[in-house]
Amino acid sequence: MFNRGVKMHETYDLQFGPKPRKRINSRELLELIFGYVARMANEKNLDNLLMMMADLGKDMIVADRCTLWLLDREKNELWTRVAHGVNEIRIPANTGLVGYSIDHDQPLFIDNAYNDHRFNPDVDKKTGYRTKAIIVIPLKNSEGETIGAYQAINKMTRSKKFTSKDLEYLTLAASYSGKSLEAALLNKEIEETQKEIIFTMGEIGESRSKETGNHIKRVAEYSKILALKYGMDETEAELLRIASPMHDIGKVAIPDSILKKPGKLTDEEFDTMKTHTQVGYNLLKGSSRRILKAAAIVARQHHEKWNGRGYPDGVSGEQIHIYGRVTAIADVFDALGSDRCYKKAWELDRILNLFKEEKGNHFDPVLVDLFLDNIGELVKIRDRYRDEIGEK
Missing domain, CATH: 3.30.450.40 (GAF domain)
Structure with missing residues (x-):
């Protein structure tokens, strides 16, 4: 009381x-x-x-x-x-x-x-x-x-x-x-409003590439689970859950001809696609609010790789913020398990094998182990927020 x-x-x-x-x-x-x-x-x-x-x-x-x-x-x-x-x-x-x-x-x-x-x-x-x-x-x-x-x-x-x-x-x-x-x-009301805006803007970013709102819900929940397993306290893990839906907000600046292309992108097209990380960061970086500051980090770094071969900055290892490392796993896991305009959903075993292969290359090895150890919990989230048949 x-x-x-x-x-x-x-x-x-x-x-x-x-x-x-x-x-x-x-x-x-x-x-x-x-x-x-x-x-x-x-x-x-x-x-x-x-x-x-x-x-x-x-x-x-x-x-x-x-x-x-x-x-x-x-x-x-x-x-x-x-x-x-x-x-x-x-x-x-x-x-x-x-x-x-x-x-x-x-x-x-x-x-x-x-x-x-x-x-x-x-x-x-x-x-x-x-x-x-x-x-x-x-x-x-x-x-x-x-x-x-x-x-x-x-x-x-x-x-x-x-x-x-x-x-x-x-x-x-x-x-x-x-x-x-x-x-x-x-202040609490302002934060709740921020959460709504962040989620809505995340949905806008995903809808342009024909993703569903359930994609960002799943990524948000995966991110919080992995953050807690990694050792973040409840407050920070919840902050990441709220911020992660903004990871692809920069896609609002990508032309439809590239964003919705059903086949493989050319090198030039891929260079354009990669700019969504910087665009998203630039949209969010000016805010002093902790939620939007976290979202800016996620937007910029969720395509960085543990081995330094990611983008936009090519940073490696723990130079990548933990928010970016967590969201990277959550986003890739959901992308691989979902139908996209350029591919069909992968089977779970194939997804797990890829994460094992990319441990220490694309992804933080500690987080990969946590991901594999808790895959049952993540699959439950995926099933709970499964896309409806006919959703685009």
């Missing part, structure tokens, strides 16, 4: 739970706020930002737990996560104390949740946790629209009760957090 509980190093009484802690003084409060604000100002990842905000609220008012809920107006739901990598928890927007606070646009300040008819005890029953004191503060954006809520649970001082000062402090945290969240959500 982006909820932050007791830290492992804190003193703990086995019979009564965490030992009471002291309220922080004014100097400590300022140090705390400035410390969090500095970190939050540089954080672009929404999940990380929400975790920091939950920590800030918990530490400011010495609460046992602090949760950030966000309002999804389209689905009329509140959502949160327990921790990184855990699926979202979604509940109807009018549920419980948080829903009430948002719906009525007012903070809630409750000493004993079980004495309040709006409280839903189901979560306590499932977890064994005992909720008592609660504060809920609506979160607003710069236009005054409610976008979610802070929820703090169980005061950890000896009194075990929240005070009006706690309400004031959490309101301060909510005010700053609302503005930071607005910026982060806008």
